[in-house]
Amino acid sequence: MEDSIKFHKAMNTLKPDVGYVYHNNVPMTEKLFNKIQWVTGENAEGTAITTTINPHSEITWALLKAEMDKL
Amino acid sequence: MALTTIKNSGLSGSIDLTTKVTGALPVGNGGTGITSGTSGQYLKFTGTTTTASSAVDAGKVLQVQHVTFTSGGTVNTTTSFAASYITDQITPSATSSKILIQMQCRFYPYRDDTDANNVSGKIAIYRDIGGAGFSKVWPASGAGDIGIGTAASSIGGDNPTWIDVNFLQPVFFVDEPNTTSACDYTMYIAKVGTMNNIQVGQSTFPADVVLMEIAG
Numbered sequence: 295m296e297d298s299i300k301f302h303k304a305m306n307t308l309k310p311d312v313g314y315v316y317h318n319n320v321p322m323t324e325k326l327f328n329k330i331q332w333v334t335g336e337n338a339e340g341t342a343i344t345t346t347i348n349p350h351s352e353i354t355w356a357l358l359k360a361e362m363d364k365l
Numbered sequence: 366m367a368l369t370t371i372k373n374s375g376l377s378g379s380i381d382l383t384t385k386v387t388g389a390l391p392v393g394n395g396g397t398g399i400t401s402g403t404s405g406q407y408l409k410f411t412g413t414t415t416t417a418s419s420a421v422d423a424g425k426v427l428q429v430q431h432v433t434f435t436s437g438g439t440v441n442t443t444t445s446f447a448a449s450y451i452t453d454q455i456t457p458s459a460t461s462s463k464i465l466i467q468m469q470c471r472f473y474p475y476r477d478d479t480d481a482n483n484v485s486g487k488i489a490i491y492r493d494i495g496g497a498g499f500s501k502v503w504p505a506s507g508a509g510d511i512g513i514g515t516a517a518s519s520i521g522g523d524n525p526t527w528i529d530v531n532f533l534q535p536v537f538f539v540d541e542p543n544t545t546s547a548c549d550y551t552m553y554i555a556k557v558g559t560m561n562n563i564q565v566g567q568s569t570f571p572a573d574v575v576l577m578e579i580a581g
Contacts, residue, residue, distance in 0.1 A: 302442075302562060303477065306477065313445070315439065335445075336445040342446060
């Protein structure tokens, strides 16, 4: 299974339909995980409002990696 | 009145060019041959030894900015537009100029099931002028949905538990920014409906941005 698909399946398991954006490599390491832009809202133009501070307590690097390792 | 010849020895020191010289210095003597021009226009040779103030012909390409991304990518899991890595900058030389934006990239809608009736994503072009912040400039109206509709049985290959469709997506757009400040153009992406995410890049296929300034 591709890393990107593994990552998205694991993320969806921890919290379905969570909003995030990332660039370049699939966040398969803690360093890349910490660069994820979490979408917290949308402005009037339909543009995402993002933060790199993870607002989802259900999603941590340790939990995500554990889910990915199951796949 | 008799002419007076000034010898070289009489030229020591300096000559006040603003008050002691009249007329136009010819091209053959290192001048322009003109005494005035039109604001906003350029100095153009109209003959081998003559120049004139001249506007740039409308439609002429004034400059081209081009970048190729051989790696990189962006993934967005929301229906809100987010900036991708596909971007470039151009600084127009005149406020009347138009900017032709051309972008192409690998477009990759992904869904984690086999409902292939709506495999799509959205693309928009955002512009930032002089660091003031990005805002959408294309499409002017409509959502900008791009996608395909197909039977679930025809895609998914040997692993029909998800659908990923790759295609090359070009975008063309003419902007009139009305500025001589630096303009950044960036591709923004968003997923549509129940898609899991939308991706651009994420492969070795290159993404390109070409920005052309065209005289207005």
